[in-house]
Amino acid sequence: MHSIHQNQIQSIASGSKSHQLSVDKADVEQISELLRNQYRIIDISDTHYRLKKEFENLKTLRISLTEKCNYRCFFCHEEGLDMKAGWKSKSEAEVYALILRAIARGYNDITFTGGEPLIKYKEIINILNRLNQEHFQPDISITTNAQLINDDIVKAVEAYKGKVKFNVSLHHTNPEKYLKITNPKRQDKEHFEKIKQNIRLLTENEIFTKLNFVVLKGLNTDIEDLHDIIDTAVKLNVKTIKFLELLITNKLIKFYKYHYTLDAIISTLKDELRFVSENLRTSYYEHIPTGLIVEFSHVSCSMGCDKCVLNSELILTSELKFHPCFFHSEKGLDMSTDDAFDKNYQLGNQHRIDYGKKYGNKTPFIVNERGSLTSKTEYQYITDDFERFEAYLLGNCSHFKIK
Numbered sequence: 001m002h003s004i005h006q007n008q009i010q011s012i013a014s015g016s017k018s019h020q021l022s023v024d025k026a027d028v029e030q031i032s033e034l035l036r037n038q039y040r041i042i043d044i045s046d047t048h049y050r051l052k053k054e055f056e057n058l059k060t061l062r063i064s065l066t067e068k069c070n071y072r073c074f075f076c077h078e079e080g081l082d083m084k085a086g087w088k089s090k091s092e093a094e095v096y097a098l099i100l101r102a103i104a105r106g107y108n109d110i111t112f113t114g115g116e117p118l119i120k121y122k123e124i125i126n127i128l129n130r131l132n133q134e135h136f137q138p139d140i141s142i143t144t145n146a147q148l149i150n151d152d153i154v155k156a157v158e159a160y161k162g163k164v165k166f167n168v169s170l171h172h173t174n175p176e177k178y179l180k181i182t183n184p185k186r187q188d189k190e191h192f193e194k195i196k197q198n199i200r201l202l203t204e205n206e207i208f209t210k211l212n213f214v215v216l217k218g219l220n221t222d223i224e225d226l227h228d229i230i231d232t233a234v235k236l237n238v239k240t241i242k243f244l245e246l247l248i249t250n251k252l253i254k255f256y257k258y259h260y261t262l263d264a265i266i267s268t269l270k271d272e273l274r275f276v277s278e279n280l281r282t283s284y285y286e287h288i289p290t291g292l293i294v295e296f297s298h299v300s301c302s303m304g305c306d307k308c309v310l311n312s313e314l315i316l317t318s319e320l321k322f323h324p325c326f327f328h329s330e331k332g333l334d335m336s337t338d339d340a341f342d343k344n345y346q347l348g349n350q351h352r353i354d355y356g357k358k359y360g361n362k363t364p365f366i367v368n369e370r371g372s373l374t375s376k377t378e379y380q381y382i383t384d385d386f387e388r389f390e391a392y393l394l395g396n397c398s399h400f401k402i403k
Contacts, residue, residue, distance in 0.1 A: 020052045035277075060313040061102045062111040063095065065123065067318050069115040071145050072183040073171070075214060075246060075255050089318040092123045094336070096130060098320050101341055103136055107314070111141040115318070118148035125156040128164075137162030143212075145169050145182065149198035154205055165208035167242075168199060172213070172220050173232035181219060196236060203237040210240040210295075217260035223268055234290050242282075242295040245302060262296040269294075280310055304361030308352040314345065324348030325355060 023031055025047055034051050035041075043050040066089050069076075090098075099110060112124055124142065131137065139162060146168045157164045172178040175192035184191060202209045211233055213220060220229070233241050246259050266273065266285070273285040273294065282297040300308065308325070316322055321332020322344055333344035355364075 018052055020050060022048045022050050024048055059107050060109045060111065061099070061107045062113060062313045062315040063098070063320070064113050064115060064316065064318045065089065065095070065117045065120045066115040068119055069145075070119065070147060070185050071116065072185065073169075073181060073214075074183065075181075075216065075252065075258065089120075090320045092126060094320060095123070096127055098316070098335060099127065099131075099138075100136075101335070101338060102314070103138060105341070107138065109139045109141070111143060111313070113143040116145060116148065117142055118144050118153065121148060121150065121153045125153060128156045128160045132159065132161055140164045141167060143167045143169065145184075146195050146198045147184065149201060151201075154201055154207070157207055158205060163208070165210065166202055167210050167212055170195070170211045170213060171216070172225070173228050174225070177219060177225075181216065196232075199236050199238065209236075209238050210242055211236075211238050212242045212244060214244045214246055215260045215262065215265060216246060216258045219258065221260050221265065221268075226265065226269060230287060230290060230292060233292060238292075240293040240295065242297055245298045247299045247301065262298065266296060280307055301363050304356075305352070305359040305363055306356035306361055308356060309349060322348050324351040 020042070021034075023034065025031075031049060031051075034053075039051040039053045041049050042052045102110070117124065128140070137160075140160065142164070144166060146166075149166075170178070171181045178192050178195075179187060199209060199211075211229075213229060215221060220226075229241065243262060243265055245262055246255070248256050248259055262283075266283075269287075272288055274288055276284040276286055276293070278284060280303060281300060282295050285294045285296070286292070287294050314322065316335065317332055319332065320335055322335050323332045324347075333348055334340045335344060
């Protein structure tokens with residue numbers, strides 16, 4: 001698939017919104033791989049299939065409305081930026097002008113993120129209203145911890161003529177474990193119940209809602225935790241949940257002990273899952289007993305620098321600067337005028353392509369690089385008397401558990 005990826009990168013760099021190729025019918029393995037990666041067959045000859053893939057990442061704009069957050073999740077990578085640097089958010093007018101600039105260039109999917117974007121929920125409401133008034137209908141996504149969801153934002157979403165979805169970062173469905181992971185700045189005994197009420201407010205008004213869980217070893221990876229997550233989603237009338245890989249950066253190396261593979265989660269639930277499809281980052285399954293769609297999503301950086309152009313959205317900080325690589329960009333690229341947008345979009349893409357050529361399927365950072373980490377020790381034992389060995393471990397190793 002390496003040459004296929006390179007051809008896609010060249011297509012994206014040249015401004016193309018799709019990639020096509022012809023594959024011999026006898027090459028079943030390659031055809032299967034392409035179909036799993038969301039290519040579709042558009043023509044069939046006697047000897048070949050012609051397949052096509054649309055590049056959704058060319059149409060997706062992700063804007064951080066504020067770097068401030070009302071939560072303090074211990075594993076937060078802060079988009080690779082120094083949040084103590086005093087980022088200055090742009091005005092609502094500047095954000096809206098940037099959105100129109102993107103729409104004029106074919107972007108039809110806008111994500112509001114942060115920090116916590118609903119700190120600026122009034123600004124989001126005004127933007128939705130203006131888009132309605134000016135007859136623009138891009139898809140809108142709001143990535144939030146759900147604490148600040150209220151009737152006003154729900155009414156604005158219901159009135160919006162385009163599609164809106166909420167991606168709720170939940171991480172756990174046990175109240176105590178949830179608070180341990182997210183560490184809200186303000187909390188009380190009913191904190192988690194309020195979060196669930198806010199999620200119900202969305203689903204009861206038929207607003208698409210996805211629950212996101214960063215996979216954290218020992219905190220939300222046991223079968224009991226996974227089943228509780230699924231049961232809670234069903235009770236809240238949520239149709240989709242996503243498990244996200246924990247991103248380990250140089251700054252977060254001490255949290256490697258929480259790293260747990262997505263494959264391990266899939267293996268734990270293997271008898272309950274039916275594979276649906278996959279792309280470079282995400283695998284999609286149906287949870288057979290409930291009908292839930294379960295997504296397993298890798299961190300873009302863990303795929304390697306040569307996949308960045310294929311994976312990355314156009315991501316802007318609250319200063320409306322484009323950082324083509326959040327983990328190796330001292331200064332963002334200006335997008336405040338039409339000329340700057342066009343020039344720096346190409347410049348940023350070229351930056352990603354150059355890093356791809358330099359680092360291939362690796363990165364210049366510690367991003368889930370098992371070979372670079374020294375904090376993990378594993379032991380393997382072989383015994384012909386398991387019961388005696390088990391008794392020894394139970395009596396002498398305080399961390400040993402039988403599952």
